Amino acid sequence: MVDEALHDVVILGAGPAGLAAAIYTTRSRLDTVVLDAQGGGGQLAIIDRIENYPGFDKAVTGMELFEAMRRQAEGFGVQVGFDQAQKLEADDASVTVIGDAGRYRARALIVATGARHRELCIPSEERLKGRGVSYCATCDGNFFAKKPVAVIGGGDTAVKEAIYLSRIVEKVYLVHRRDRLRAEALLQERIRERPNVEFCFDSVVDEIEGTDAVSGVRLKNTKTGELRRIAVEGVFVFVGILPNAEFLSGHVDLDPLGFVRTDPRMRTRHPRIFAAGDVRADSVRQIGAAVGDGITAAVTIQEMLDTETPPRRCGPECAI
């Protein structure tokens, strides 16, 4: 598809950051195109339980929150198109997104493409992906009902997912490279109450064992170098995230991990490219923060485009 029109805004990504931005730009009557590689929802699609997003006095699932955001956005005319950005062309006046299905040109671009999971990067992980190695407890947890599993990581996501899994599986080994968890205090309290969670601190995964399916994990103690084997049938990896920002290369500044650097108004080095949400360097990677970033980007763009719109012609032939 060749979209010849010059839109006001193209938003890449229909997760919380992109949808929040779209609600604001469409309400400001900016001609907005929203594109998502997977149709929308982003990481919300795999969250089992959200209880820290303001406005809900009971926990909601990620899908419930996404559906509510999507319905609200559609109410203002937002339509999410299916396409994955592969490349950009940008000059002083506009940015063109080149996707798998088309080209989209706009006076401003909001990159809200979020992030994806990091991997352990050991050969056995690659070999046993989908055969016991997983990155999503909500998606795959049930396959391990009443079986032992290992959860790798010590941050909020790892601890949340370990709590979730502990309700389904026989036993969770929580493997963390440091001597204490990084997760927020409330999550730490909750996981310590789970009777079937064993902590393996100061430990990294040396090898995931198994031929056709996971049969165990070999752990290496980071202080002593000692090796220990635990028998598990599933390995859930939550060791951080990487930005979906490869297609931006050359147009914006990135931090050493590839996250997009912005100023506090979500401006990047290029005056027409903005970034919001998890893809942004310095983001705290929470839904509320992503929503705030999306809104900030939208308002900044609205102000920028307002100053650029040519003033209405005035003369005797005009009504006002």
Ligand SMILES: Cc1cc2nc3c(=O)[nH]c(=O)nc-3n(C[C@H](O)[C@H](O)[C@H](O)COP(=O)(O)OP(=O)(O)OC[C@H]3O[C@@H](n4cnc5c(N)ncnc54)[C@H](O)[C@@H]3O)c2cc1C
């Ligand atoms: C298991 C888990 C549990 C979590 N629990 C919580 C929680 O309890 N509370 C909380 O506040 N946060 C939680 N988070 C974090 C939260 O989900 C993220 O901070 C939030 O989703 C970030 O929103 P985003 O819009 O920036 O990006 P994302 O949600 O990642 O959405 C990005 C979107 O961009 C699309 N996209 C990517 N690349 C392209 C491309 N090239 N072209 C077009 N589209 C593209 C993707 O398909 C995706 O839909 C959790 C995350 C995970 C993984």
